[in-house]
Amino acid sequence: MKSKNKTLLLFMLVFAFINLNGQSHKIDSLRIQLSKSNNDSTSSNLLIEIGKAFEMVNPDSSIVFYNNALLIANKNNDEKIQAIAKRHIGNWHIDKREYDLALDNLHQALKIALGIDNKFEIGRIYNSIGLVYNNLNVFDKAIEYSNMAVDIAAEVNDSITLSYSYNNIGLAYYNRSIYDEALKYFLLSAKIDELNGDIKGLGQGYINVGLIHYTLGNTDQAIYYYEQSIKIAEELGEVIDISIGYNNIAIIYKQLEQYDKALVYLEKALAIDKGLGDKGGMAICYINIGDVYLKIGDFNRARRYFMQSLKIWDEIHDDSGTATVLYYLADLNISLAKKESHNVEVRDSLLYAAIEYSEKSLEIGKRRDYLPAQNSAAESLKTIYALLGNYEKAFEYLEIYVSTKEKIINEEKIRSITDSELKWEAERRQLQIEKLETEREIDKLELIRKKQETKQQRAVIIMVSAGLLIISVLLFVLQNRLLYTKKQNQVIDLQKKVLEDNYVRLNEKTEEIQAQNEEIEAQNYEIQAQRDVAIQQKEFIERQNQAITNSINYAKRIQQALLPDLSLLDEKYNGLDSITDSFVLFQPKEIVSGDFYWANRINNHLIIAVADCTGHGVPGGFMSMLGISFLNEIVNKQENYIANEILNQLRDIVNITLTQAGRKDEDDNPILDGINIVIAVIDIEKMELQYSGSFNPLYLVRNNTLSILKTDRTTIGVFVKNKGSFTNYNIKLEKGDTFYMFSDGYIDQFDESGSQRYKYSRFKNLLLSIQNESLQKQKEILYSTFEKWKGNNDQIDDITVLGFRI
Structure with a gap:
């Protein structure tokens, strides 16, 4: 198993290297352009592009370039660059799961973009805010902001933001168990990605469609879509998407009781997530590995993996993850209680602990309007109270279980989902026709544009003619004024001497001000140099702190490895x-x-x-x-x-x-x-x-x-x-x-x-x-x-x- 994991990681590194190597060339090229730039606006844009390139190579470094772009924009009061930089800083905090800081920066960016009516940027900011609320499980706000992003993206023809926003809406509906709506928006996103040739976006769309099929029990269809997403991720070297695909396939094999296959895929996914430092991915793997061990009766290992997952969900403040792992801990206690049926005292203590886990999971599910958590927790509580002989309580939770299950899935939704998918397949067949029609529309628009240019040229000729007429009139007026001016020369000569005296005094003041300006410039240069030194020292200290933290974390791993089981x-x-x-x-x-x-x-x-x-x-x-x-x-x-x-x-x-x-x-x-x-x-x-x-x-x-x-x-x-x-x-x-x-x-x-x-x-x-x-x-x-x-x-x-x- 270990040798297979090593082979997989080497394979992933090859793809990652190809991708990162391309990014490195792009960064070098952008840095050369930056060194030659003597225009602040150009420099700001280049710094943002460098930051975006670094997101693929070293995400922690990208924030430095976004902040530098913001500094230049602030100095020049360039509101367009301010909004763009603030949005990228907000997105950086989203990736770090620092959602308060993300919302703070995104709302600042939105205020600036609204002030200058930059609709293209407003749409992208709305999309990012919707993503934050999706991650926080506040699904109503996620849908609200994503819909606003859709409206603006459609207005300004921003197809990339349109696809992202449809995907956000689909995720929100999926998490609320409204699967027909979720699939509709996933397919809209996938259609746009296919039209744009966005292979990466299409791969993500396959994952989402596969997820819905898995939820509805269509395992063959789910595996098909997951495998398609993995193929695309392998082509692009997108290691995170490969991990997601492995995890999803493992879940299906677990459901089919093919536990050895499930563990193979889960260990591959976990190896990738650990290498990337993806805590959320690691927590999901730990839940799934723990569930495999629970199903094969290895309860100690199951509990160990569930507790590792719970610790991570608490660290990253993810309520939906916490609710899920609490359900699995309850399920573990139920299994142990059934094993201890001969010992009533031990059995009951395990069941009461399971009640505590399930009630916490149910409370989170209700608070977050997260139906899968409510349904699973109600199922556990129904089973527990039946084992305890409290059939009144068991029936109460049975009703909750049935009602939430009905909300999650029904025949009408399944028909709607099937219709949506068939419609998408039909639309894909019409793709070439639509592209040809689009090209004809472009030709028509080109003819309209040329006619518009001809009209504009005529308008310019008319305006020039009118201008010449006005100039002629002005020359006539000026000639008459010249005669009057000659009469005023004598008065001017008398005033000339007074003006010359004033001019001498003015020159003296000018020389004094110029000397002061030179002194101020020298001071500014010295301040700038000191600021550069301070920035270098700050960056050095940050690198040192990161190195120290990395060393301590490595020492922690060594210590944990030494501690016995x-x-x-x-x-x-x-x-x-x-x-x-x-x-x-x-x-x-x-x-x-x-x-x-x-x-x-x-x-x-x-x-x-x-x-x-x-x-x-x-x-x-x-x-x-x-x-x-x-x-x-x-x-x-x-x-x-x-x-x-x-x-x-x-x-x-x-x-x-x-x-x-x-x-x-x-x-x-x-x-x-x-x-x-x-x-x-x-x-x-x-x-x-x-x-x-x-x-x-x-x-x-x-x-x-x-x-x-x-x-x-x-x-x-x-x-x-x-x-x-x-x-x-x-x-x-x-x-x-x-x-x-x-x-x-x-x-x-x-x-x-x-x-x-x-x-x-x-x-x-x-x-x-x-x-x-x-x-x-x-x-x-x-x-x-x-x-x-x-x-x-x-x-x-x-x-x-x-x-x-x-």
Whole structure:
């Protein structure tokens, strides 16, 4: 599978290179023209064209050129360029999913364009605003602005904007489940793209038409249109559209229960989305992969992928995505509940969690007028209440399910959709005829234009003749005035001397003003030079910041790769049992974490640890990665299963490795690097647990009583004297024992007002209050309690809470 993904990525890179190489030549050519330009208006237009070219090569750089074009336009009060630049800046923010900033810039552009009555630009701005509202799921406004764009684009014959606007309207109707209207507008857009020879737009049209066929259950037709869109995307090197096509085909194979094929296409799509950094695409892939694993009964993997998707939807504030993944989480809990039918308590807890997910999904669907979310959530709630024996509630949600399903699709809409598609096919056959008729119309218009020119020439001859007549009259008047002027010469001679004196004084003032002007120009030149230096420094700092951020994000990926999958604790090994269940709540304060957790299984021994390293962010992250590496070395290679001996060796390796001993910071304070840790070794066969620790305690809950298992009050690190061996403690285990390991981040968190910390007492009471819940439910409660306590306050430290049940 990996080799196939690599081949695919190489294939995609070839197409991308061809496209980008062409853009690079275009950019070079535009830059040469810019360097030769001595006209501000020309320079502004060239900067915008360079920005558009950079959107294909390096989108983050395009904003620099749009801003520079806007600066020149502002200096010259060039309102036409101001509106164009502001629109492109708004579109750039749309691509970044920064919709508030996008609307702000687009409304500024609209105000300018309306002020100068630039209808061509007004239409394109309306189209962009409609796209923003489509992305925000505010479909009424999306249709309103897109229709305004259609009216103006048709008036000024802007076929590109007309196609985009029809597509926007189609998407809005699709998301509102009005499929006959959606297909009508998709086909209108596709027809314009075909007339214009816009292959890329036609490919997008195929995707949209395929989407409607999939929704209506026409899988063969859907696959046909998706494959057509992929062919076009491959020809153009449009990697994003290829990913969309793969994802859509995978969904169909999933529906046909061909899960291996579905996973192949989803992994191809995910590889492309990760390479592009497309968070929305990644989130969709995670949902679909999770659903495949749900259908084949791999519930742990399914939940992991659903939670990854939910995290991304929350980050990018996409309600429709959040509603969708909540439905799938509910479906997962329903499947688990059916599996636990023999255990009523566990089954009911899973079903109540599913109710919470479904109600959230239904609420979003109603708020956003998003019928698919309402329909899916109602179906889940109907099933859940039937399983709980509450048939009155089940019937209530059955009615909602049926009513929303009827709104989504009915026979009349299917007939309308079929008619629309047949009509489009017929219209395509008439394309050549329409083009010939268009050419004849153009010839007619050319004849009309020539006749109009002849009329204009006659009008010019008449105007010139009239002008000559007027000049003759003026000459006659001037001749008469000349005689009068001669009589006035004597008076003029007397005034001449006065004028000459004034002229001398005027020259003196002129020289003084000229000297001042030269001084001002010199100052302006110096200010300009300083501004250029400041811009260069700003760009350098931005590049440095981006490089630093990229490095930290890479460190995050390394840290996440090192952290273990706790499912290894839950699985049987060579016939030996495992612990019943486990969870970990891992929430870094910054990109990388100074906390880490570690786990491994060797034969009948389970080894689990939670550690808190000095600091957080990058310094803490590096310490945590060192700690993980050292534990792998001690346990995996040396096969040491004695808890205190593991910590003794860890302390020795840390002291040797951290060679900063004696080094001081800029304030002449010693640098103290260290690790607080608790580690437990479980012998599954003997039902015994041994533990040892450095500051971090271990909590045991047995028979609803919480015991604090204390550890040694010494840390692992530099400037710490060796106080001998860490203490090793042994406990005989009982079924149902629940243990908790944690760092101090949860305990030390301030509330929203910043007046008090959470503290150990609240933490212990919280743990006791949730003992009847499953560990996955406990994790959710711990997370929601923390977020509620923190409110809008900042998280002050890294958080790790790990629990496991015997």
